[in-house]
Amino acid sequence: MASETGRGLAPSSELDLVFWPVGHSALSLQEHLEIAKAGNFTSLAIAPNRAKAMMQQGLTAADLVEMAAGHGVRYTQLDGIATWVKDWRATKGDPDLNAWIEGLFDIDMVEALEIGAALGAQAAVAVPFFDEGSIPHDRLVEDFAKFCDISAGYGIEIHIEFIPFWGLRDLPAVWDIVSAADRGNSGIVVDTWHLQKGSRDFRRDMELLRAIPGTFLKHVQLADADLAAHADTLAGDVMFRKFPGEGELEIAEMLSIIMEKGQLRSVGPEVVNANLADMATLEIGERAGAATRKMLNRA
Numbered sequence: 001m002a003s004e005t006g007r008g009l010a011p012s013s014e015l016d017l018v019f020w021p022v023g024h025s026a027l028s029l030q031e032h033l034e035i036a037k038a039g040n041f042t043s044l045a046i047a048p049n050r051a052k053a054m055m056q057q058g059l060t061a062a063d064l065v066e067m068a069a070g071h072g073v074r075y076t077q078l079d080g081i082a083t084w085v086k087d088w089r090a091t092k093g094d095p096d097l098n099a100w101i102e103g104l105f106d107i108d109m110v111e112a113l114e115i116g117a118a119l120g121a122q123a124a125v126a127v128p129f130f131d132e133g134s135i136p137h138d139r140l141v142e143d144f145a146k147f148c149d150i151s152a153g154y155g156i157e158i159h160i161e162f163i164p165f166w167g168l169r170d171l172p173a174v175w176d177i178v179s180a181a182d183r184g185n186s187g188i189v190v191d192t193w194h195l196q197k198g199s200r201d202f203r204r205d206m207e208l209l210r211a212i213p214g215t216f217l218k219h220v221q222l223a224d225a226d227l228a229a230h231a232d233t234l235a236g237d238v239m240f241r242k243f244p245g246e247g248e249l250e251i252a253e254m255l256s257i258i259m260e261k262g263q264l265r266s267v268g269p270e271v272v273n274a275n276l277a278d279m280a281t282l283e284i285g286e287r288a289g290a291a292t293r294k295m296l297n298r299a
């Protein structure tokens with residue numbers, strides 16, 4: 001059995017342990033790398049716009065790769081790309097929040113893929129940052145299929161993340177697109193918080209999770225929470241995520257369903273919580289690494 005400490009071995013030498021840093025967006029890339037190293041993660045997810053900004057300041061892709069290697073990690077995941085659809089900007093909800101998120105994702109999809117390839121990324125997250133119902137189903141399928149075809153030339157797989165605040169809110173919605181597009185380099189990123197807290201029918205979605213072929217379920221983001229809401233809206237409640245195993249979500253069941261399919265390639269925490277701003281990078285990394293390994297052992 002794998003160690004449950006932050007510096008323990010991964011449960012499988014083939015499993016990529018990824019630290020997803022969106023909950024720490026105010027920190028620098030250097031601090032993200034310190035967190036990943038402290039938690040003994042094998043990879044750090046990186047936003048293409050962050051890499052682009054650093055390259056505009058004079059660093060090269062090789063420099064960024066060398067920085068990661070110095071901390072014992074790689075950039076296997078590109079997080080994320082929203083411009084795979086033409087009308088990609090959400091207009092509903094908090095306008096200030098939408099404007100901030102738009103700035104994170106405002107990069108051409110081909111440019112993002114080029115950056116990802118230069119960094120050695122193996123997969124990219126397709127983000128549905130558009131209003132629900134604003135884009136016809138047939139066009140979503142066509143655009144996603146085209147995105148996968150383009151990304152294949154860069155050796156990068158594309159996985160949609162369902163996000164309950166935007167255009168593809170739950171597992172059935174993204175599976176409808178992925179299954180219809182039917183691309184061999186496509187799949188779904190399963191965020192455990194989104195799967196349970198954002199579901200309109202959690203048991204229905206768990207049955208679908210069991211039915212989806214494992215080849216489309218290779219990447220998992222871990223986040224826990226209390227079942228009771230801590231905010232008036234779901235978008236507000238997302239700020240109260242917890243490290244995996246520290247809340248009440250059925251993460252072990254979700255993860256075990258996917259692991260039993262035998263195709264899981266990467267797993268790692270994506271915890272958004274305002275209280276994390278008071279934690280040192282070493283503490284965040286060690287706690288995140290220990291929680292991830294403990295949950296893998298449970299699953």
